[in-house]
Amino acid sequence: MDPKSVLNFANDEGVKFVDLRFTDLPGSWQHISFPISQLTEDSFTEGFGFDASSIRGWANISESDMLLVPDPSRFWIDPFFEEPTLCLFADAIDPITHTGYVYDPRSVAERAEDYLRSTGVADVAYFGPEAEFFVFDHVSFRNEPHHAFFRFESEEGNWTSDNPDENLGFRIRTKEGYVPVPPFDTLQDLRSEIALNLEAVGISPECHHHEVASGGQCEIDFRFASMVTTADNLMLFKYIVRNTALQYGKSATFMPKPLYGDNGSGMHCHQSLWKNGQPLFGGDQYADLSEMALYYIGGLLKHAPAIIAFAAPTTNSYKRLVPGYEAPVNLAYSARNRSAAIRIPMFSKNPKAKRLEFRPPDPSCNPYLAMSAMLMAGLDGVLNKIHPGEPLEKDIYEMSDDEKLHIPHLPASLEDALDALEADHEFLLKGGVFTEALIARHIEYKRKREVNALRLRPHPIEFQLYFDV
Structure with a gap:
């Protein structure tokens, strides 16, 4: 226009x-x-x-x-x-x-798309995120030097209230359900309203459903688009979700891990490269991929510890990215295997449908920076022919500890991820996409405002563990 x-x-x-x-x-x-x-x-x-x-x-x-x-x-x-x-x-x-x-995230993403075209590798990168979220009936929290708490309520909650009179409100339990029908899924009408509001602002929803966790976890997918458009869509998507939930008297959150002992919210990112209207990731290699796609995977895996400082950028993100739980922390790729950090969907052999899914990101990220970092890592793999090695066909969660030792893994904390970004960011500077100043500002902000904020505060579980030492 x-x-x-x-x-x-x-x-x-x-x-x-x-x-x-x-x-x-x-x-x-x-x-x-x-x-x-x-x-x-x-x-x-x-x-x-x-x-x-x-x-x-x-x-x-x-x-x-x-x-x-x-x-x-x-x-x-x-x-x-x-x-x-x-x-x-x-x-x-x-x-x-x-x-x-220099510090405007959208300008970074626009420079990343310009750099992609300048390489001649492709002229468009398509991204399709799956941003999960929770919807609670009530949320409250407070942090004082002498007093700290958080509390949320949901009629779908798989827990028991401290007050027996309140347990009538916690009657629907969906912990064992993924896509249950009503009455176990109480949020069908809310998700449908969100989908209609998305259409009204130009976003094309594809499907919506209940997610695995108790407490009202949801997923609404929308159609993929070019990278900047997708990042724009995700910002608008989160706005629509939050405000529609508010109209229903509820609170929506994209916080990665609000619930202890239950699944967190991820944002699996599907991505592919195209040129002159033709897909570049379909081919005759593993899982019907092209050699270019394998090199792109190689770049993502090589730089994943640094990427994750943008793609899982909160201290709370690493309560989801825990070995042995629902999130893939081991850096491997595989067809269909959802325990690998990179999965190649096998729903169709059509080259236009061929893509890869990077699974560690979560919806707390700044999408302009996270997607730009993923694209720059993938391009580094393509331009330098970084092969990802052999795919991993086993379920990582079922492997022995000795077998797992040979698989590289993601940082275990935001602090470690920021260290990885500090050590490995040359690939982000190509084409002037990211700058040293922006990367340094991101690292400084996260360390001072978030890492230290958590590290310096006593945690309620510490009173249970240590009050009587």
Whole structure:
């Protein structure tokens, strides 16, 4: 779409405000609204000035002036605002250099797509994420020096309340179910409403269902697209899920591991490369893959410890990425085997359907940075012909400890993942996609604001373990 089409749409719909959406470094959506009269054709080149100094991970106060330039290729009417409001994705532009701001995640992803085309390897990378989430009936938490707790409630919860009078509310238990029908699945109507809201903003849902964990875990898949479009879709998807749940009086969370002793929420990322409208991952190698696809896998496996600092970027992520549980921490690839970090789906022999699935990421990630890191790792494998070795056909969870010792694995904590990123990030700097400054800012932010925040606080389980030592 061009700017004129956006303005015509706004006029036809009686829009009163324009809302610009952008993403901070940790991956949360931000927005600024203007009267629609301020949106002109020139706005799509000149942008809107704003103060970026208070955005997490962005500018210092000494360099706070920034431009938000709306992208005319994607627009929608917000389904939750009372006044008709036109929404647009926006890129943060440095007003001095007039280039994508170094800490703007969306600009990183756009540079990654430019780099892909510059290599001649392919002209588009398709991504399809499966972002799982929980829906709770009530959530509360608090952290004080002398007092800390979290509590959530769900009528699907596979647990018992401390108050016997409340147990009537915990009557539906789905721990042993994956895709149960109602009444065990209590969230069918909510997921259907989410799917309708997704369609209204231009996202094509493909299927939705209950997930394995108790407490209202869900999955809603939407159609794959090019990388930046998919990252845009994921930000909008999370917004739609949270606000639709709120309308139902519930709280949705993409936190990877809110429940102890139950499955966490992952975000398996399907990906493939295409050129001139033709798929490049189908072939006559293992699992009907091409040699290029194997090299791409080799790059992902080689750089996975560094990638995971973006793709599983919270301390909570590593309560999901635990050996022997539901998440694959061992760096191997396999056809159909869901215990491997990389799975090659075998639903179809059609080359257009041939792709790989990278399983360690979770939905707490900043999708622009995580997907860009995956693409850059895969391209490094292709350009340097990094073969992934032999596939692993065994169920890793059933292997002996001695056999597992020979399989490399992911970092066991966010701190270890940040160390891995610090040691291995040259592949991210190619084409100016990532910068040393952004990587250093990400590492510093995560260490100071998240790793230390958890490391320095006593945990309730420590009182159970150590109070009487």
